[in-house]
Amino acid sequence: MNVDPADGADGADRGDRADAGDTGQRSTEERIMEATFRALLEHGYCDLSIANIAEEFEMSKSSLYYHYDSKDDLLVAFLRFAAKRFEETTLSRPPSDPMADLEHLVEKLLPLEQRAEQREIQTVMSELRSQSVTNAAFREEFSDIDDLLVATIRDIVERGIEDGSFREVDSTRVAEHVVATLNGARAARATTNRETAPAAVRVSLASYLDTTLRGRR
Amino acid sequence: MNVDPADGADGADRGDRADAGDTGQRSTEERIMEATFRALLEHGYCDLSIANIAEEFEMSKSSLYYHYDSKDDLLVAFLRFAAKRFEETTLSRPPSDPMADLEHLVEKLLPLEQRAEQREIQTVMSELRSQSVTNAAFREEFSDIDDLLVATIRDIVERGIEDGSFREVDSTRVAEHVVATLNGARAARATTNRETAPAAVRVSLASYLDTTLRGRR
DNA sequence: GTCTATATTCTGATAGAC
DNA sequence: GTCTATCAGAATATAGAC
Secondary structure, three states, X not given: OOOOOOOOOOOOOOOOOOOOOOOOOOOHHHHHHHHHHHHHHHHOOOOOOHHHHHHHXXXXXXXXXXXXXXXXXXXXXXXXXXXXXXXXXXXXXXXXXXXXXXXXXXXXXXXXXXXXXXHHHHHHHHHHHHHHHOOHHHXXXXXXXXXXXXXXXXXXXXXXXXXXXXXXXXXXXXXXXXXXXXXXXHHHHHXXXXXXXXXXXXXXXXXXXXXXXXXXX | OOOOOOOOOOOOOOOOOOOOOOOOOOOHHHHHHHHHHXXXXXXXXXXXXXXXXXXXXXXXXXXXXXHOOOHHHHHHHHHHHHHHHHHHHHOOOOOOOHHHHHHHHHHHHOOXXXXXXXXXXXXXXXXXXXXXXXXXXXHHHHHHHHHHHHHHHHHHHHHHHHOOOOOOOOHHHHHHXXXXXXXXXXXXXXXXXXXXXXXXXXXXXXHHHHHHHHOOO
């Protein structure tokens, strides 16, 4: 199984079109990733088959085997694709006031009202994450994702401590708490009908951050 | 699909041995549930097959179809079995001091050191929960489980408010926060290699409860 | 690069003997 | 209640034409 991040597609890639994106055309690999995304939304991870993906791809099954050596290979590539999309749609923006940054991140990760696109990527990530229980490559990827989330929040908290707007808390501990709470609430949204839970957590989390970081009550 | 909680096994049950457990013998249905548990641990939900289960059961595949109408039927029965086991091993104990009760519940749900049996049931529940994304019956069950967890914590908090040991907080909001945080940390344990995360969350959660419920810092 | 056709294995499920 | 034998369909993957 190929998990080298430097290799965009996989070992079966013939090496042409080394860097797409400059043209308006999407590469075949990108189109396969998009097709996999749709197939995963429609069928779920367990019922995801090469036939499903080929259907969304609107090409034959055997075409997929030209671009990827195996189903496993394709899915590992897709995991990286989905993780990248997740990070792009939730992280990274110019830094401003630390508390505003925290609130912005919370809103990105657990929006009060979810747009369809965002709900879809969350659903897919939720399906993929559960595979980490039995799949080591997936487990590595989600370890990295959570590490990145914790590091992002920890950095914001430390910035707030340095500029004097936050109290001197254990930034890692606070970051771990926030990530666990957000992940739990996001899981609730993906796996239960408890529709009021995310809003309650949002309110409680805002209160927690205000109390913990600014000492208010 | 049969989801009637009053019907212990399923529609295919012939009705004999209406109430096992009085004898030392485990019923065939119980043995099938145990076999499913082991097969699920070994193969994961996606690769779980009737053949896998029969192997652990040490009987033929067709025997399973005598006791359950279909694979779906068996899995819904297993979901109820696993949920019951989860609740038995984590909830319910004689009430004592509210803060001690909360700490006890947190330790049960997110133990600092996990015994093998407890890790196994958590792993299986994690696998099952992810199926809620695409399976309505599973989604209902996990909505009920989270409802029960929130209600349990809310009741403890309200008891603490009544006896004067806790401040007058929004008990539902606090309970939702704690459940989300615990579920997130439990998911991290099941789906990542971030081994220090649960302990960090435990410390932060204890601090959160002390600050929120008793106004200390 | 993409296709059709096919090999092979495994799946859930059933028939019928005991 | 449990077994063996078997079915029909779907799964991953490959061969070879174009």
